[in-house]
């Protein structure tokens with residue numbers, strides 16, 4: 001199996017040398033295989049956002065290594081980091097972060113324009129991913145003219161149009177109603193199953209997490225527990241997640 005992410009002994013300490021220090025992550029190790037759909041859960045303050053920032057190459061670990069698609073991202077410097085991020089990492093957030101004065105299609109095109117891809121190729125790739133996410137009909141609309149669920153699909157298309165090694169999600173259903181959440185999660189499941197897109201989802205929400213194939217539970221900066229869905233139904237996985245969360249948050 002090909003590893004998309006290989007995090008080894010990752011440690012993150014916040015704070016100045018002399019001042020108060022917070023050890024947000026301690027000796028955290030895990031891998032993500034190509035085509036996995038993995039969830040990260042844990043109580044508030046357990047280190048989830050810290051981990052996501054490190055995986056997104058927005059911050060560096062204090063110690064340890066993080067390899068993404070064969071590249072040790074802890075060794076990247078300056079411009080290499082931004083280039084790597086724009087090519088290899090797709091990101092969807094709770095807030096959709098769309099540019100309000102650009103149409104859906106222009107929003108999706110932004111990462112490709114930044115990479116200097118030619119307009120004809122951009123058009124082709126935007127149309128392809130829009131079809132995949134069933135948003136072809138709204139491509140010429142502005143964010144203010146579409147629903148929350150559609151906005152998140154546009155954001156997902158923007159994240160995937162560069163064909164990144166991994167799609168990172170930070171509570172992507174957090175601002176959606178339950179039907180739009182379900183639709184987005186179904187689409188993510190489909191992209192994972194049919195297109196082998198590797199997805200890592202950080203979430204508080206057991207319903208979203210129940211779509212994952214494997215979940216890492218973090219507590220106090222370490223992986224406390226790991227569960228696999230295997231062949232159980234999503235409903236039964238959901239119940240298992242609730243039980244574990246109950247024990248963790250005591």
Ligand SMILES: Nc1ncnc2c1ncn2[C@@H]1O[C@H](COP(=O)(O)OP(=O)(O)OP(=O)(O)O)[C@@H](O)[C@H]1O
Pocket residue numbers: 014015022023024042043044045046047048049050051
């Ligand atoms: N920039 C920072 N400077 C100092 N401490 C920080 C910083 N960011 C996070 N921390 C601390 O690191 C620990 C882990 O925080 P983190 O935000 O990663 O947790 P989380 O699991 O994402 O929490 P939540 O679910 O509430 O978003 C916490 O103790 C937090 O206070």
